[in-house]
Amino acid sequence: KYYRKWETNRVRTTCPHCGTGCQMDLIIKGNKLVGVEPADGAANKNLLCVKGRFASYKFVGAKDRLTDPLIKRNGVFEKATWEEALDLITKKFTGIKENYGADALAGFSCSRATNEDNYVFQKMVRTVFGTNNVDNCARVCHSASVHGLAHTLGSGAMTNPIEDITTDVDMILLVGSNPTEAHPVIGAQIRQAIQKGTKIVVVDPRKIDLVKDSDIHLQIQAGTNVAFANGMMHVIIKDNLMDQQFIENKTEGYEALKQMVADYTPEKVAEICHINPDDLRQAARMYAKAEKAPIIYCLGVTEHSTGTEGVMSMSNLAMLVGKIGKSGCGVNPLRGQNNVQGACDMGCMPYDFPGYQKVNQPKVIEKFEQAWGVSLSRNKGMTSTQVLPAAAEGKVKGIYIFGEDPIVTDPDTGHVRAALENLDFLVVQELFMTETAAYADVVLPGISYAEKNGTFTNTERRVQRVRKAVEPMGQAREDYEVFCDVMTRMGYLSQYDSADEIMDEIASLVPSFGGINYARLEEGGLQWPCPTADSPGTYIMHVGQFTRGKGLFMAIPYKEAKELPDETYPYLMSTGRMLYHYNTRAMTGRTEGINQIANRSYIEINYQDAEKLGIKEGDKVKVSSRRGEIETYAAVGDRVFPNEVFMTFHFPDGNVNEITNAVFDDIAIIPEYKVCAVDICPV
Numbered sequence: 018k019y020y021r022k023w024e025t026n027r028v029r030t031t032c033p034h035c036g037t038g039c040q041m042d043l044i045i046k047g048n049k050l051v052g053v054e055p056a057d058g059a060a061n062k063n064l065l066c067v068k069g070r071f072a073s074y075k076f077v078g079a080k081d082r083l084t085d086p087l088i089k090r091n092g093v094f095e096k097a098t099w100e101e102a103l104d105l106i107t108k109k110f111t112g113i114k115e116n117y118g119a120d121a122l123a124g125f126s127c128s129r130a131t132n133e134d135n136y137v138f139q140k141m142v143r144t145v146f147g148t149n150n151v152d153n154c155a156r157v158c159h160s161a162s163v164h165g166l167a168h169t170l171g172s173g174a175m176t177n178p179i180e181d182i183t184t185d186v187d188m189i190l191l192v193g194s195n196p197t198e199a200h201p202v203i204g205a206q207i208r209q210a211i212q213k214g215t216k217i218v219v220v221d222p223r224k225i226d227l228v229k230d231s232d233i234h235l236q237i238q239a240g241t242n243v244a245f246a247n248g249m250m251h252v253i254i255k256d257n258l259m260d261q262q263f264i265e266n267k268t269e270g271y272e273a274l275k276q277m278v279a280d281y282t283p284e285k286v287a288e289i290c291h292i293n294p295d296d297l298r299q300a301a302r303m304y305a306k307a308e309k310a311p312i313i314y315c316l317g318v319t320e321h322s323t324g325t326e327g328v329m330s331m332s333n334l335a336m337l338v339g340k341i342g343k344s345g346c347g348v349n350p351l352r353g354q355n356n357v358q359g360a361c362d363m364g365c366m367p368y369d370f371p372g373y374q375k376v377n378q379p380k381v382i383e384k385f386e387q388a389w390g391v392s393l394s395r396n397k398g399m400t401s402t403q404v405l406p407a408a409a410e411g412k413v414k415g416i417y418i419f420g421e422d423p424i425v426t427d428p429d430t431g432h433v434r435a436a437l438e439n440l441d442f443l444v445v446q447e448l449f450m451t452e453t454a455a456y457a458d459v460v461l462p463g464i465s466y467a468e469k470n471g472t473f474t475n476t477e478r479r480v481q482r483v484r485k486a487v488e489p490m491g492q493a494r495e496d497y498e499v500f501c502d503v504m505t506r507m508g509y510l511s512q513y514d515s516a517d518e519i520m521d522e523i524a525s526l527v528p529s530f531g532g533i534n535y536a537r538l539e540e541g542g543l544q545w546p547c548p549t550a551d552s553p554g555t556y557i558m559h560v561g562q563f564t565r566g567k568g569l570f571m572a573i574p575y576k577e578a579k580e581l582p583d584e585t586y587p588y589l590m591s592t593g594r595m596l597y598h599y600n601t602r603a604m605t606g607r608t609e610g611i612n613q614i615a616n617r618s619y620i621e622i623n624y625q626d627a628e629k630l631g632i633k634e635g636d637k638v639k640v641s642s643r644r645g646e647i648e649t650y651a652a653v654g655d656r657v658f659p660n661e662v663f664m665t666f667h668f669p670d671g672n673v674n675e676i677t678n679a680v681f682d683d684i685a686i687i688p689e690y691k692v693c694a695v696d697i698c699p700v
């Protein structure tokens with residue numbers, strides 16, 4: 018528990034939890050992590066939250082880490098050598114490819130692993146599996162941002178850095194984002210800004226903590242973001258508060274947008290969103306008139322069947338008032354996982370090679386064929402949310418899952434189970450025996466961030482070093498070496514001596530990473546685009562000109578969520594994060610102190626509904642939907658409106674994804690985690 022300073026060493030690295038990318042020092046005694054201390058990083062300025070400070074090291078040395086390859090024989094996992102496990106993987110995947118074609122294989126990469134691991138993983142899927150069926154869990158969180166921002170602005174990433182949108186800004190428009198819990202260090206910086214006079218408008222179905230500090234809370238019903246944005250734009254245009262010069266010189270598509278939002282009067286929007294029309298007017302005027310006003314948003318915008326449209330609506334709003342390409346402004350998605358930005362940047366998506374170079378463009382395919390020395394698939398790849406139904410139908414036969422746990426994280430768990438059970442062969446590479454790993458034919462031990470060198474890219478496009486502090490446990494090896502072994506056994510000779518050699522290959526193929534190398538990263542992180550060795554990186558995107566040339570307004574009418582409350586399922590349920598835990602709790606759930614504070618699931622329910630149903634604080638309740646039912650505990654109060662409820666997705670008891678709805682946005686194929694209809698009753 019305790020250590021003497023002179024007995025320890027320190028290694029500077031990047032927090033493995035959320036996308037803020039806080040810098041911290043791991044404290045090492047022998048080959049053991051004994052603590053974490055904050056460091057002065059560009060994004061965190063010596064701050065760490067409870068997850069970074071206390072839940073970033075104990076899981077690394079946890080007793081239940083996977084330490085050996087495991088092969089399932091007669092339904093039971095048995096220890097195996099790397100030779101045995103890799104031979105079996107090669108035999109099975111090669112057999113599936115020969116018998117059913119390359120597109121019967123798929124790979125899900127890991128948004129918590131390094132850029133280097135992710136780059137080699139997608140290279141393995143594309144070169145030896147021979148398919149574009151590769152994805153990462155951005156699919157179920159921010160794929161709508163990648164598609165929506167790339168379409169309207171030309172680049173699917175945060176436009177401005179964290180310090181720029183939390184320092185000396187006049188107001189913040191916070192939409193569907195709960196940073197004090199999901200990105201606590203950004204939440205703290207927003208709070209500091211508010212204390213210095215920054216105004217804040219919170220647009221959220223719940224009374225999140227920042228509502229206490231807000232000037233206006235638009236407590237919109239979940240699933241009505243597009244209507245809210247159209248209403249804001251209606252007021253701005255009616256009051257002549259738009260930036261006409263910016264619109265004329267830098268954008269296209271404005272007339273169609275103007276005509277479309279003419280219908281969205283504050284009264285009409287108030288009815289759709291369940292808000293006060295005067296609050297909407299006031300918020301629109303405040304945002305338009307402020308000199309420096311960033312939009313900050315998160316999964317409350319993206320995780321809808323209209324997620325991409327919600328993101329494009331955020332671009333519409335910012336462009337309408339000329340708040341793009343300027344300090345203290347922009348459209349800023351807070352990415353959830355430590356390297357979900359990087360997993361997308363590295364091409365772990367079916368439509369893109371590394372650097373968002375499109376797989377449907379012949380010149381791009383030829384470029385990668387030449388660089389990698391193989392012929393590559395011209396077929397359209399499937400997203401992870403398309404691969405699972407295809408597996409249930411028997412079209413996909415083999416999946417390699419690296420560091421993901423879709424049984425817990427994907428909506429409607431029943432359909433994920435059916436898909437995995439129907440596979441001919443499943444490989445899972447993981448730190449722990451997760452719910453998904455239990456379904457695998459072969460489980461390979463992965464290594465944690467503290468046992469490897471590499472880089473993560475945080476939410477503000479900043480590529481930062483991850484440094485090895487301790488040796489891997491047992492027989493576990495570098496993740497990218499395992500992928501190289503699979504590639505070599507499947508006929509494509511592949512080897513890297515170190516992670517920085519992989520980064521050099523990335524830089525040679527990805528123009529926006531052209532100037533990034535480990536020597537430069539020793540001096541601190543670099544924000545892409547960083548095209549040349551003398552580029553300082555890009556602090557603010559779209560300055561002078563949009564990445565796509567002109568910013569594109571999209572006229573988007575409001576559409577209802579795909580499942581709304583009715584007589585049988587009368588409550589609208591939304592899901593999200595809590596402060597103490599991170600995603601499936603695979604990491605935070607192995608820290609005793611954290612579990613003492615937060616160790617079970619709960620459902621937030623309005624006290625009026627609780628009284629009607631005879632439910633008291635802490636009571637056990639049953640929550641059911643068309644997909645199934647779970648049991649959890651009531652948290653009664655006024656954080657949610659009557660007829661609405663909220664659950665976190667961290668806990669295996671009462672796994673909320675047993676009952677969420679597996680319906681998708683048509684563009685990004687992102688699930689609608691934020692809206693489904695449920696019923697509640699006391700147990």
Ligand code: SF4
Binds near residue numbers: 037068
């Ligand atoms: Fe880690 Fe995010 Fe907390 Fe920073 S804010 S310490 S990156 S979990």
